[in-house]
């Protein structure tokens with residue numbers, strides 16, 4: 001079984017130094033969000049709950065820009081916008 | 095690029111935006127396309143089946159000549175598979191009628207296609223700027239009159255056509271939509287699998303450049319509303335699966351595991367044996383359809399394609415709707431330019447054009463389909479197994495008489511909780527009345543038709 005990391009390895013990214021994704025209120029993740037759907041629904045595993053830091057760490061460099069992040073957080077706590085012009089993923093086949 | 099003024103700004107160089115650009119270029123309108131990808135297609139994912147008719151109306155005979163579209167295979171066979179955990183029921187249609195030109199549809203590699211389509215538009219006079227992300231609209235006295243980019247540049251125009259796809263920032267910025275709800279969109283993941291041309295043709299029984307398509311329902315979506323697909327390209331296969339975002343949310347199933355499990359399905363495994371994954375991709379598909387469409391025009395503003403939920407998922411049509419909508423939006427702009435009036439009243443003829451095309455009737459007729467399926471979860475969970483078991487018994491020879499086997503199958507099917515629930519939910523007063531009304535109406539229609547003859 002190929003892992004999601006291996007799948008992402010097939011892609012080309014041109015990463016911006018600044019993230020196009022933010023979690024405005026990390027406290028909500030910690031205190032109110034039991035299921036943390038962002039860690040499961042995102043097809044590029046961009047959102048990872050790091051227990052030692054007690055917060056979601058955003059791997060925006062792996063974002064394949066599907067846009068699901070805009071609607072998967074039940075608390076509306078993900079701010080996602082398309083990367084700046086020319087940055088982000090570039091598909092070869094699509 | 096600061097403070098330039100155009101007749102029209104098109105945001106997005108997908109099928110909707112490029113189609114609009116071609117129509118405007120041919121009419122001599124000063125328009126520009128802004129695309130956030132490094133090149134057209136860089137951000138775009140499709141299954142991808144391209145329907146001939148709608149593109150032919152924009153680029154006549156695009157499949158031939160000196161600069162033909164990069165098409166993979168012309169489709170002569172379409173199959174539907176209902177999968178249980180270890181079996182499949184196939185329904186399919188293959189026809190020699192689809193061998194002749196113009197072909198009904200083709201498989202495409204979306205990035206190759208988008209690059210060609212954008213170049214074609216440029217050769218016809220369109221201007222396309224890539225690597226430009228639009229962040230918001232510029233409004234003046236309530237009228238939309240331009241866009242602002244992520245780099246802070248402002249571009250002005252009489253009209254902005256939003257062809258920015260399912261994640262439309264523009265329709266939001268215009269105040270036409272809020273965020274889509276997770277019920278209104280599907281999330282699809284896909285892999286492009288490399289395989290030698292000869293092997294593809296042998297494995298799928300294809301003559302030369304013929305192609306085949308599979309849509310797959312049942313076990314592979316784990317009870318979520320959605321389906322898988324497998325399409326043949328020249329030297330690759332496109333394999334993917336998409337389900338409603340709300341169902342991913344509810345079940346906690348990860349999209350990549352869903353895809354990976356699908357690849358391990360005993361019926362699919364031999365079809366993709368020996369392939370190498372050359373690309374993984376993911377994209378949203380707007381599936382709210384007619385019920386989710388935003389207002390399609392405002393002062394100085396039009397919306398076309400995925401940005402306006404113009405997808406007919408039950409027929410896997412989207413790119414063709416986007417092309418026709420882009421074309422109709424551009425034709426509306428040409429009329430507006432001639433009148434010198436870009437008000438919402440002048441632009442409202444876009445909606446009329448959509449109604450007269452196949453787009454609105456198709457979206458309207460399929461508007462409640464998904465909801466109806468969702469209200470009967472048995473269809474997704476139990477039914478594939480029940481039907482598959484019935485087929486197994488029907489074809490299996492085990493020494494019982496056919497009579498015995500058939501009555502055993504019927505008994506088991508009708509005693510199943512899921513089937514009983516389904517029948518119960520269908521046998522409501524409203525449905526029975528509906529059937530009765532339909533029958534009476536049909537009888538009258540038949541009578542009047544007979545009289546007419």
Ligand SMILES: Cc1cc2nc3c(=O)[nH]c(=O)nc-3n(C[C@H](O)[C@H](O)[C@H](O)COP(=O)(O)OP(=O)(O)OC[C@H]3O[C@@H](n4cnc5c(N)ncnc54)[C@H](O)[C@@H]3O)c2cc1C
Pocket residue numbers: 082105106107108109110111128129130131134135137138139140141142143144145226227228229257258259260261262263282283284334336377378379398399400401404405410411412413414416
């Ligand atoms: C997995 C999958 C399979 C599919 N299969 C089929 C199929 O077999 N047949 C079919 O007909 N349809 C299919 N579809 C649907 C089809 O792909 C879409 O309906 C079609 O691409 C819509 O075209 P569009 O031009 O409206 O949007 P898009 O193709 O999404 O184009 C939008 C463009 O706008 C750009 N953009 C977005 N935001 C901005 C911004 N802010 N600034 C600048 N540029 C921006 C994007 O980069 C993109 O190039 C499929 C979709 C998916 C995801």
Ligand code: SF4
Pocket residue numbers: 023028029033035036037038039047056072073074075076077078
């Ligand atoms: S779903 Fe939203 S609230 Fe929950 S962990 Fe993710 S970002 Fe935080």
